[in-house]
Amino acid sequence: xxxxxxxxxxxxxxxxxxxxxxxxxxxxxxxxxxxxxxxxxxxxxxxxxxxxxxxxxxxxxxxxxxxxxxxxxxxxxxxxxxxxxxxxxxxxxxxxxxxxxxxxxxxxxxxxxxxxxxxxxxxxxxxxxxxxxxxxxxxxxxxxxxxxxxxxxxxxxxxxxxxxxxxxxxxxxxxxxxxxxxxxxxxxxxxxxxxxxxx
Numbered sequence: 001x002x003x004x005x006x007x008x009x010x011x012x013x014x015x016x017x018x019x020x021x022x023x024x025x026x027x028x029x030x031x032x033x034x035x036x037x038x039x040x041x042x043x044x045x046x047x048x049x050x051x052x053x054x055x056x057x058x059x060x061x062x063x064x065x066x067x068x069x070x071x072x073x074x075x076x077x078x079x080x081x082x083x084x085x086x087x088x089x090x091x092x093x094x095x096x097x098x099x100x101x102x103x104x105x106x107x108x109x110x111x112x113x114x115x116x117x118x119x120x121x122x123x124x125x126x127x128x129x130x131x132x133x134x135x136x137x138x139x140x141x142x143x144x145x146x147x148x149x150x151x152x153x154x155x156x157x158x159x160x161x162x163x164x165x166x167x168x169x170x171x172x173x174x175x176x177x178x179x180x181x182x183x184x185x186x187x188x189x190x191x192x193x194x195x196x197x198x199x
Contacts, residue, residue, distance in 0.1 A: 025097045025105050029118040033085070044114065046085050047138060052118060055081060058138035066091075066129035071167035073126015074151040074158070074176065078188060080141040082125065085116040089133030093117060094160045096124040096151070098179065099188045106158050122188035124151050126173075128163055149186055150176035 021030040029052070035044040049057060066072065066089075074096060084093075090112045097105045099122035111117065111127075119125045127135070141147070153162070153169065155178045 023095075023107060025095055025107055025123060026102060027118075027120040028095060028107075028123060030109070030111075031116040031118070033114045033116060035114055046116075046136070047083065052083075055118070056140040058083060058140055060142050061136060061138050064133075064135045064137065066127075066133040066135070067168070068129055068131050069164060069168050070129045070133075071126065071153055071162065071164075071169055071173065072129075073153055073173065074124040074155070074160075075126060076124040076149050076151065076188075077121050077141075077147045078149070079121060079144070079147050080139050081121055082119040082140075083116060083138040084111075084119065084125075084127075085136050085138075086111050086113055087134045087136060088113055089135075090130040091127040091133055091135065092130070092163050093125070093127045094162070095119065096158050096160070096179075098122060098124055098151075106160060108161060124158075126153060126160075128167060130163070149182075151179050151182070152176045155179055 021032070023030055031051070033044045033046065035042050037043075047058070049055075064072070073094065076098060090110065092108060092110050094106065094108045095117075097103070102122075117125075127133075150173065151158070153160070153167075153173055153176065154165075157179055
């Protein structure tokens, strides 16, 4: 579920039948999956392309397992959109819109099992695991290491209020630069808008 939103008044139910919620960041969608449970366990539909009108097709799925106090981020892509689905655990998600045509916005919200986030290219993203987390994510391009870019998780210009100030980080995330130090050719440009904006 999506536990809370950072910007009350900007986020709300836009399609209650599909479990879709709006965000203050353009093109971002927050979802709550419809889960059917009984004494055997549970079932939920995790993805339909029709949920994301105008978005490119998803071509690859990945699973990420994180231990408590792990922080993954901040990452961003120039040629790929992501769809995150939390299947187990509790994460705090942070998003930062770094697209040139958009006002700089940073959002933070909590997601638990059954919640999902659609993240367009040009929106930096990361999450903090409060407990053991299983997160699956679909992407709109096959893995390409040249499109795996990052910003410092504790960049003071973004001022993300993470739940913990000493998380477990990968070497890559530990060494990500501040946004202001990234070369312009590694940042979203007018010619690299989200696929929905291009449509």
